[in-house]
Amino acid sequence: MDKCSVAYTLSILVGKWKPLIILALSQEEILRYGQLKREIDGITHKMLSSQLKELEQAGIIHREEYPQIPPKVEYSLTEKGVAFLDVFNAMKIWGDRYASP
Template identity: 40%
Template structure:
């Protein structure tokens, strides 16, 4: 992804991790260190193979995820975070904490408008 000098930093971040699956994939890799492709498919049964492949390739192309291929039959491929990907862990933790708080408010029936 080409980044211009005038591009908003938030836009850059959203372009890198935005979408339905990238953040949850990154979170799994941050939590567990590495995952094989089929493990990710089992964790996220609603994701198609094509979408998972595309999301992982984009994350790899953007330098957030490593893809390691083991020379065996059948081929074994593992995905893990790069150092740049690991730098997202504090953001992932903040998002997790915010999500927990939001879910607790929803469970208690507190309107989001009331808390603003």
């Protein structure tokens, strides 16, 4: 097994919020910042902003900013982000098999 590939995948999953952001975006094609914040109970503005930036830098999400007043920003999963959902499916299968009832 390639340790570098596993480490890279884990870097996307690291943290409490990144998986929740990805899952929220998997439920809707496009979400605005405020919608994401409401979807993820307990996340702070600072944490959501930083996690979104990290996911954007990793190529998992796309950020579309519209030049208008008030500012409008939309987030969506990239093709790479949609492919990442396979990781969650594998985790679900493993969890279903081994989690205590």
